[in-house]
Amino acid sequence: MKKKILSGILSAVMAASLLAGCGQAAQTTTETPAAEPAATEAPAAEPAAEPAAEPAAAGGGKVGVAMPTKDLQRWNQDGANMEEQLKAAGYEVDLQYASNDIATQVSQIENMISSGAQVLVIASIDGDSLGTVLEQAKEAGIKVIAYDRLIMNSDAVSYYATFDNYMVGTKQGEYIEQQLDLKNAAGPFNMEIFTGDPGDNNARFFYGGAIDVLKPYIDEGKLVVKSGQVDFDKVATANWATENAQSRMDAIISANYADGTKLDAVLCSNDSTALGVTNSLEANYTGDWPIITGQDCDVANVKNMIAGKQSMSIFKDTRTLAAKTVEMVDAIMKGTEAPVNDTKTYDNGTGIIPSYLCEPVFADVNNYKELLIDSGYYTEDQLK
Numbered sequence: 001m002k003k004k005i006l007s008g009i010l011s012a013v014m015a016a017s018l019l020a021g022c023g024q025a026a027q028t029t030t031e032t033p034a035a036e037p038a039a040t041e042a043p044a045a046e047p048a049a050e051p052a053a054e055p056a057a058a059g060g061g062k063v064g065v066a067m068p069t070k071d072l073q074r075w076n077q078d079g080a081n082m083e084e085q086l087k088a089a090g091y092e093v094d095l096q097y098a099s100n101d102i103a104t105q106v107s108q109i110e111n112m113i114s115s116g117a118q119v120l121v122i123a124s125i126d127g128d129s130l131g132t133v134l135e136q137a138k139e140a141g142i143k144v145i146a147y148d149r150l151i152m153n154s155d156a157v158s159y160y161a162t163f164d165n166y167m168v169g170t171k172q173g174e175y176i177e178q179q180l181d182l183k184n185a186a187g188p189f190n191m192e193i194f195t196g197d198p199g200d201n202n203a204r205f206f207y208g209g210a211i212d213v214l215k216p217y218i219d220e221g222k223l224v225v226k227s228g229q230v231d232f233d234k235v236a237t238a239n240w241a242t243e244n245a246q247s248r249m250d251a252i253i254s255a256n257y258a259d260g261t262k263l264d265a266v267l268c269s270n271d272s273t274a275l276g277v278t279n280s281l282e283a284n285y286t287g288d289w290p291i292i293t294g295q296d297c298d299v300a301n302v303k304n305m306i307a308g309k310q311s312m313s314i315f316k317d318t319r320t321l322a323a324k325t326v327e328m329v330d331a332i333m334k335g336t337e338a339p340v341n342d343t344k345t346y347d348n349g350t351g352i353i354p355s356y357l358c359e360p361v362f363a364d365v366n367n368y369k370e371l372l373i374d375s376g377y378y379t380e381d382q383l384k
Contacts, residue, residue: 064112169209245276
């Protein structure tokens with residue numbers, strides 16, 4: 001990320017309106033091995049030679065949706081919400097999951113291009129690994145929306161739809177600040193840090209937002225990171241994997257907290273890393289339970305929150321993000337400009353990408369029912 005993280009980002013406009021339209025049947029595929037990319041069919045109403053960028057009539061056309069994996073709950077929800085709302089708006093949908101394998105995702109996107117997709121919505125596995133295939137999309141006149149993860153170093157990216165990722169980190173940092181009363185308490189308090197995959201541009205925004213809140217306390221010694229692991233490259237978690245976070249936390253506890261030293265807080269950028277930290281604490285830590293942050297409100301983590309094992313999780317309502325993305329797709333299909341609310345923040349190495357940022361909120365034991373159950377995101381039975 002060549003553009004410096006802006007500490008001034010404080011909020012973004014939340015969109016929640018859904019597009020209405022006439023449903024159209026479409027084939028949905030599942031994760032496919034790299035050696036056997038899933039075949040898709042070109043829309044019957046369009047000859048293969050017709051340019052993919054030709055604006056479609058309202059409620060028609062094909063949209064390729066590339067999701068990174070089914071291994072994390074949130075991507076299943078993103079994909080399902082996107083498919084449902086695109087179909088409701090009248091579009092044919094080619095939804096693919098890539099098993100967290102870059103070659104598979106590249107093959108899937110190539111198939112989407114060759115089979116007549118007019119817009120691509122891509123949540124990338126690695127933001128730097130799609131340049132060649134997206135050049136094919138550009139040559140075919142296909143617009144690309146980077147979904148939640150910014151695709152780097154490609155001028156084929158037309159738009160970016162995401163939540164305010166810097167604000168996600170800010171809210172996590174402020175939660176720790178408030179719960180430990182860092183503005184008033186003498187301290188010192190012990191804290192450890194876990195962020196996400198170094199290939200995911202969002203991880204740097206999550207980390208940056210939180211560290212901008214907490215680093216002054218680290219610098220004055222009120223917050224102590226006993227492992228000494230503070231820099232992004234030291235606290236990143238490959239693939240956001242629970243087992244990687246757990247293994248690293250095992251080592252941190254063994255080296256720094258096995259003698260009964262109290263751990264007061266663990267800054268975790270998302271729920272999969274928080275789950276790994278929680279698993280490690282349950283197996284290895286005997287002190288008072290620390291504050292643990294998270295993100296995505298995955299079912300397992302909300303259950304931990306209810307049980308007192310995780311303190312909070314950032315709630316990013318994927319229905320809202322899907323609705324805004326469908327609105328952007330619809331505008332592109334009709335040959336108009338997609339709605340954006342940020343034209344300054346997200347530089348992917350080729351220039352600023354016009355973006356729409358939805359606003360995240362945090363859930364904890366005090367408000368999860370209102371946010372997650374009353375809104376219909378989960379049922380009570382799912383959280384038992």
